Amino acid sequence: MVPAILPTVLFSIGEGAIIPIIPIAADNLGASLAIAGLIAALLMVGELFGNIPSGWVIARVGERPAMIGAAALSIVGATICVSASNPLALGSGILLLGLSAAVFALARHAFMTSFVPLPYRARALSTLGGTFRLGFFIGPFITAGLIAITGTASSAFWVHIVACVGVVIMLVTLRDPTTTFGAVRTGRVGGRRMREGEALVERESAGLFRTVFEKRGVLGRMGVGAAIIMALRASRQVMLPLWAVSIGIGDSTTAIVIGIAAAVDFALFYTGGAIMDRFGRLWTAVPSVLGLGIGHIALAFTHDLSANTTWFVIVAIFLALANGPGSGIIMTLGSDLADPRDPAPFLGAWRFTAGLGGAGAPLMIAGITAAVSLSAAAGAVGALGILGAFVLLRYVPRYIERPSPRGPRDEREDLAQ
Numbered sequence: 001m002v003p004a005i006l007p008t009v010l011f012s013i014g015e016g017a018i019i020p021i022i023p024i025a026a027d028n029l030g031a032s033l034a035i036a037g038l039i040a041a042l043l044m045v046g047e048l049f050g051n052i053p054s055g056w057v058i059a060r061v062g063e064r065p066a067m068i069g070a071a072a073l074s075i076v077g078a079t080i081c082v083s084a085s086n087p088l089a090l091g092s093g094i095l096l097l098g099l100s101a102a103v104f105a106l107a108r109h110a111f112m113t114s115f116v117p118l119p120y121r122a123r124a125l126s127t128l129g130g131t132f133r134l135g136f137f138i139g140p141f142i143t144a145g146l147i148a149i150t151g152t153a154s155s156a157f158w159v160h161i162v163a164c165v166g167v168v169i170m171l172v173t174l175r176d177p178t179t180t181f182g183a184v185r186t187g188r189v190g191g192r193r194m195r196e197g198e199a200l201v202e203r204e205s206a207g208l209f210r211t212v213f214e215k216r217g218v219l220g221r222m223g224v225g226a227a228i229i230m231a232l233r234a235s236r237q238v239m240l241p242l243w244a245v246s247i248g249i250g251d252s253t254t255a256i257v258i259g260i261a262a263a264v265d266f267a268l269f270y271t272g273g274a275i276m277d278r279f280g281r282l283w284t285a286v287p288s289v290l291g292l293g294i295g296h297i298a299l300a301f302t303h304d305l306s307a308n309t310t311w312f313v314i315v316a317i318f319l320a321l322a323n324g325p326g327s328g329i330i331m332t333l334g335s336d337l338a339d340p341r342d343p344a345p346f347l348g349a350w351r352f353t354a355g356l357g358g359a360g361a362p363l364m365i366a367g368i369t370a371a372v373s374l375s376a377a378a379g380a381v382g383a384l385g386i387l388g389a390f391v392l393l394r395y396v397p398r399y400i401e402r403p404s405p406r407g408p409r410d411e412r413e414d415l416a417q
Contacts, residue, residue, distance in 0.1 A: 005131060007067065007167045008108050011074075012135020014163030015101060017143045017156050018078070019043070019136070020258040022094060023241040024153040024251050031087040033246060034370035037377075039091045040238045041362030046098020047105075048359040051352060052208065054106040063111040068171050070104035071164040078157045078164070097160075129328060133266040140259030147252040156255075211349040218337060219353050221395045226330050226350065227357025228388030229285070232292035233326075234358040235381045236319050238365055240312075243299065246374050247308045257313055261320040268324025275325060276332055281400055285329050285392045291322025293385015300379035330354050336400045 022043065026036035058066045077096030084090040112128055143156040212219060240261075244254040272284045295318045302311035334350040335343065361381060368377035 005127060007071075007170050008128060008131045009135060010163045010166045010170070011071065011104055012132050013139045013142070014074070014078075014135070014160035015097075016136035016139025016262065017159035017163070018081075018097070018139075019237055020140050020241050020255045021143060021147075021153045021156045021251065023238065023245055024254065025081065025084075025157075026087055026090055027245045028153060029084065029087050029090060031090075032370075033242060033374055034366050035087055036245065037238055037242055037362060037366035037369055039087060039094055040241070041359070041366055042091050042094045043098040043101070044234050044355075044359040044362055046095045046100075047102040048098075048352075048355040050099040050102025051106065051355060054103045055348070057103060058107050058110050063107045064171055066107035067104055067111070068168055070100045070107060071167040071171075074100035074104070075161050075164045075168075078160045082154055082157045082161075084154075129331075130266070130269050133262065133269050133327070137259060137262040137266045140255040140262060144252045144255035144259065147255060153251045207345065208348055208352060211345045212352065215346060215349055218399060219349060221391070222333065222337060222399050223350065223353035225285070225289075225388055225391040225395060226333060226354040227360075228384055228391065229289050229326065229330060229357070230354045231357035231361035231364075232289060232296070232381060232385050232388070233323060235296065235361040235365060236292065236323065238362040239296065239299070239378060239381065240316055240319075242365070242369075242374060243303075243312060243378075247303065247312065249309060249312065257316050261316040264317055264320040265324045268321070269327035272325040272327045272329060273332075276329070281329070281333060281336070282392065282396050284325055285333070285396060286389050288322055288326030288329065289385050289392060290389040292319060293382045293389065295319040295322055295382070296378045296385060297382030300375045300382060303375045333396075333400065 022040045023033075023036040026039045027033075031039065054066075057069075061069070074097055077093045077100060080093030080096065081090055084093060108128065139159065142159050146155050146159065147153055240258055241254060244257070249257075272288070276284045295315050298318070299311075299315045302308050302315070305311060330351075334347050334354075337350070338346040361384075365374075365377040365381065368380055
């Protein structure tokens, strides 16, 4: 529990503390709404491009050293953000935070794969996924309190710095996991034997673009659906703080509202898995992406209303209600589609394709905001959500939930046996 989960909780709290205030910090440095959106997008852009070399790095240095290095890089990025005197400096720090988050996320996944015993692995990975949302729930409330005390939004970056220092201390001082968990499973890549988690992320990264080309058929259909889901999730993280800046909500109040929405999101993360297992993937994927799309469209019509602050709170909660049950849908669909004999290459390509949506949506928001308005950007993202629902409705039954070619009588005979 301590070496596997607690460092992740700390790192996620640090991330959750800064995400709501990135556009606010940019606005305080004189950035326009469009530039503030672009700076916020750099976090997802950094994660996307950080995923490419992460597997190679982790395979060479190991999971725990990679996590320590990622936390150290994150400290550097947050320090740049704290001392930034202009939007360009802030953007460079945010980009480093995204790169470090990509390495840390993949390293902790490899860590769990290597050291958690196989009978507990699914539960451990599910818990690991929940820690993201736990951190995004706790972090904004710490930020709100710190802003109330200091009066400056950029002070929230200190939360991330302190959290990452705690991660480094914890990983350096804890015992070697092999002394706790015993022998670990190993794999072989390119003639080299390594821990199973390291081998997994190495295979995911090796030949990434070749795998994307070879699997272009399914990635051009199901992958587009996954990319749209990630696009709406990323948009929510950028759109809500930008909207708060645009309608004049206070920095501390913004963090509190986003924290409450994150609490709703966190409370529902287990629900999605239960629905998927019992009723099928469509019953989680389609309502989630459709709800995120509708929420963005509703937001687009509330900017100039006299009760726009009330509508902001309502839409933030609604988006959380839509996103919460969708927890794990990307990983689940990827696992369903991957070749069980060698899933790693496809999963790497799948994650990269979905990441394109996560990085592209905030850039689209920044571009539309600069050209038209923030309301138009919200409406465009909402329309993308409606399109995503149709894509998933069309292709999930074709690729995953195919009707059985065998008849009911055959199934009854199987049950009898």
